Amino acid sequence: MIRRIGGHTLGFEEMPSIIGFASITGKKESEGPLGKCFDKIVYDSYDGNDTYEQAESMLQSEAVSLAMNKANVMAEDIDCIFAGDLLNQCISSSFGLLDFGIPYLGQYGACSTMAQGLIMAAVFIESSAANIAACVTSSHFASAERQYRFPLEYGGVRTPTAQWTVTGAGSCILKNTKKGPSVARATIGRIVDLGVTDANNMGAAMAPAAAQTLKSYFDDTCTSPDDYDLILTGDLGEVGSKALYELMNRDGINIQNKHNDCGLMIFERTKQDVHAGGSGCGCAASVLCSKILNDFNEHRLENILFMATGALMSPTSCGQGANIPSIAHLVNIKNR
């Protein structure tokens, strides 16, 4: 049974559990602070394929395979999978998941996709629409640069506010087992547009959406940052994280002591030349499905807010001078 809490939050009475999770990343991510936490590293940008796009598809399929192994389930046990990515028409997902034959519901939330997929999977399980559900998302530095900015061969100089798209994927398998990290509550985001137009400063574009969703959640649940071990954003990076602190402070909410950002955790920014931090669907996905969920299993974390943010623009809309609308979906994950 799902309970609506306040205006925008869902409460899951059964609390669907994450019975398996896995992450896979590229070489650069393996050299960062979380390098040892990932299940698999792909050292070749092509991962043995002809194109970066095919390589990204393979990241998704490998993440799902690894998560299934850890959950001890087969593809035919999974009633549906929620997946999406940043590529046009979400081809990483459609090609990456083809061979599994799992009923597929494509999601588009840009870099918020991991949180969106978790919410979807939890709703489907809590409602008995699925006994076992999965979610997965990915990004790839080279396929994202080619599509959103410039082909790598151009050798373009990055702005200081730019983030570095993570090459990686993460997948979770959910089931109602009443143990381990479980989805307790969720807040579905609304689209926010505060007039940011700089596609090289996604953190600033996404911070207002993050602030809106986080405030809604605290209002709806009558809780505060003190009630949680960690408030983890997806990929606001350095610029966006600071903007989020400021926006929350305006409402008298100080999250700074409890906050971390997947985009800041995944790279050693001073050494790895990633400017404002990591980004991409695969950033939040690979950090959640490695360090974070491991910490749950080892009881270093018990109760967190995982909030992935997405910038809902396209190169076309940016080229036409439109603002960058954004969104943030929040999931409260608790150990049982």
Place this chain on the structure above:
Amino acid sequence: MIRRIGGHTLGFEEMPSIIGFASITGKKESEGPLGKCFDKIVYDSYDGNDTYEQAESMLQSEAVSLAMNKANVMAEDIDCIFAGDLLNQCISSSFGLLDFGIPYLGQYGACSTMAQGLIMAAVFIESSAANIAACVTSSHFASAERQYRFPLEYGGVRTPTAQWTVTGAGSCILKNTKKGPSVARATIGRIVDLGVTDANNMGAAMAPAAAQTLKSYFDDTCTSPDDYDLILTGDLGEVGSKALYELMNRDGINIQNKHNDCGLMIFERTKQDVHAGGSGCGCAASVLCSKILNDFNEHRLENILFMATGALMSPTSCGQGANIPSIAHLVNIKNR
């Protein structure tokens, strides 16, 4: 309570009802056989905007506004909206729905999006995750041609198997009211790839997915075409519909007498120069949210299968020589 029926089908015990629906289309669609059924016609391809993409966004926002009016609900009454479209990063949806402030969950199912959105909305309502939920999708001939094929200014010649992207949108508002057209059952599709690579013959690419989903549904529910007033596919067009008949016939299932296709209904093909028929997310959406749901309200239809199909490729994947994977989601709509 949602019941799982057989391997792939969901049964909705409460049967969430479609309490409001609306369609909006362009000039060409208004000149077709269903012209009088649409709620609003946009005679200018730009709909007063600077770009085709903005015009498509406006189709979505107008469809939602019209559907809300007919359902007698306000944006703040709607707990979440499921939306998607064909444009890169689904910008028709993110820009079109921005001003409503409704919690937003972006979907990507290509032309299957209307069925996918209906399934999502029904699951959220049946599970109490939402009291009122909405779905919407759109397509626009000019924005689709620019993105998927050639800018219109090239004046390219179309192949005989090509379909014509519908300029239009359709939206449904769902609530548990136990009256009117209601979602009784649904089958979530699996991704299918039978090796079709011709991006100008989407019908052929999508027919295998349609056949797989339809067979699963009949198997799961122990029903046959005779049990339904209509089996309505999204936009297989002429080529895809024939392929679907053949694929179903191989399993001894004859759907021809009960079948129609939104892509064949929306245009007068011999006169309107649309080759194999209409296509695009807006095709299935605008036909369902006009003629079909009107027929439910006037009891000319009581029990149908609505199955929208999607081709999950992108111009990038086609350019790289990949096959066209496809999917079909099915919704059983019944009058109460």
